[in-house]
Amino acid sequence: MFTYINEKRHDMAKYTVAVAGATGYAGGEALRILAAHPDFEVTCVAGHSSVGDKLGKHMPHIPQLADLTVEDTTPEALNGHDVIILALPHGASGALAAQLDPNAVVVDLGADHRLEDKAAWDEYYGGDFYEHWTYGMPELIVGKDADGVYRRQREALPGAKRIAGPGCNVTAVTLAMQPGVAEGLIEPKSVVADLAVGYSGAGKNLKRTNLLAAEALGSAVPYGVGGTHRHIPEILQNLAHAAGLGAADASRFTLGFTPILVPMARGILAVVSAQLSDKAAAMSDDDIRAAWLNAYAGQDFINVLPAGTLPATANIIGSNAAHIQVATDRKANRLLAFAAIDNLNRGTAGQAVQSLNIALGLPEDAGLTKIGVAP
Numbered sequence: 001m002f003t004y005i006n007e008k009r010h011d012m013a014k015y016t017v018a019v020a021g022a023t024g025y026a027g028g029e030a031l032r033i034l035a036a037h038p039d040f041e042v043t044c045v046a047g048h049s050s051v052g053d054k055l056g057k058h059m060p061h062i063p064q065l066a067d068l069t070v071e072d073t074t075p076e077a078l079n080g081h082d083v084i085i086l087a088l089p090h091g092a093s094g095a096l097a098a099q100l101d102p103n104a105v106v107v108d109l110g111a112d113h114r115l116e117d118k119a120a121w122d123e124y125y126g127g128d129f130y131e132h133w134t135y136g137m138p139e140l141i142v143g144k145d146a147d148g149v150y151r152r153q154r155e156a157l158p159g160a161k162r163i164a165g166p167g168c169n170v171t172a173v174t175l176a177m178q179p180g181v182a183e184g185l186i187e188p189k190s191v192v193a194d195l196a197v198g199y200s201g202a203g204k205n206l207k208r209t210n211l212l213a214a215e216a217l218g219s220a221v222p223y224g225v226g227g228t229h230r231h232i233p234e235i236l237q238n239l240a241h242a243a244g245l246g247a248a249d250a251s252r253f254t255l256g257f258t259p260i261l262v263p264m265a266r267g268i269l270a271v272v273s274a275q276l277s278d279k280a281a282a283m284s285d286d287d288i289r290a291a292w293l294n295a296y297a298g299q300d301f302i303n304v305l306p307a308g309t310l311p312a313t314a315n316i317i318g319s320n321a322a323h324i325q326v327a328t329d330r331k332a333n334r335l336l337a338f339a340a341i342d343n344l345n346r347g348t349a350g351q352a353v354q355s356l357n358i359a360l361g362l363p364e365d366a367g368l369t370k371i372g373v374a375p
Contacts, residue, residue: 018046022046022047028062029349029350047070075100080101102161107356108165113133132164136166136356139152158361163355168201171346172270176270177337180335181253183291186274188253188274198343220261221261222260223261266343312340318371319371320354321346
């Protein structure tokens with residue numbers, strides 16, 4: 001694998017990329033990033049209802065790729081490329097992946113390969129359960145080494161041929177709260193997450209409550225309430241890993257999770273809270289904040305904002321950055337962690353390209369930016 005990578009880098013040939021689900025929001029964001037990436041060349045776009053169309057009909061904002069013709073989503077169309085990105089609904093990528101070239105690097109932006117526990121899949125998704133792939137969140141804390149230094153999911157990515165992209169809400173909640181979990185600053189049975197989510201998080205389909213302007217503009221509406229949202233088991237899995245535990249220990253945590261669709265096209269603002277542990281209750285606010293600063297030291301895409309500055313979605317749109325803040329409510333005895341991300345970039349396609357860069361031995365930030373487009 002590494003010999004192949006070095007040869008590609010030496011002669012400056014680009015990796016060829018096929019993208020399935022190319023005319024959806026996640027696939028379109030992947031194409032937008034890849035079109036400007038120095039090491040990738042998109043040579044195949046695949047879809048379903050858009051087969052036979054020029055990509056420019058659906059993605060006019062990516063003129064470099066406008067003349068590509070959308071092909072049918074088949075193994076024959078996707079195979080033969082160095083990299084294959086699957087931006088498909090859950091249940092679709094798992095069956096397709098089994099027919100893909102084992103030598104290609106495949107990144108699944110959907111849910112089919114995220115969960116390690118079959119029981120969790122059966123409860124929240126149902127249908128066929130597919131094997132867990134290497135998880136594509138480089139900054140995820142997965143415990144500490146013997147010297148107390150954080151271990152990261154990044155360590156598992158070099159050379160990976162199958163990568164599971166995290167959920168967008170999962171990314172926001174995990175990045176907000178994992179330092180508190182890793183340092184034992186919260187009570188694990190008390191986590192609550194409320195998220196303001198842009199419409200694109202619901203996918204590119206016509207639904208009265210979220211994609212018709214007359215229904216959505218000027219309105220906010222919760223969805224996936226009452227412990228039913230499918231990102232819950234993945235978040236719990238990540239919190240367990242941040243504590244240095246396995247997925248089987250996810251039940252040590254509970255999560256009250258309420259996403260709310262708000263009238264913006266992109267972005268997630270996560271407000272995650274939990275009861276302060278006895279350890280945290282005895283610490284100063286500055287010491288608690290230091291835990292977040294330490295956890296994200298050297299993590300270039302994670303920006304712990306200056307004390308007193310709260311994350312805003314306008315500042316991260318179009319970027320792979322996550323803006324993080326932490327605070328305490330001593331009267332309520334709760335810790336508050338905040339994260340703002342672009343759900344399509346940091347939450348989906350940008351994070352996938354970041355993981356792909358690591359897998360292929362490329363600079364981790366190649367083709368990506370930390371700069372938002374505010375205002």
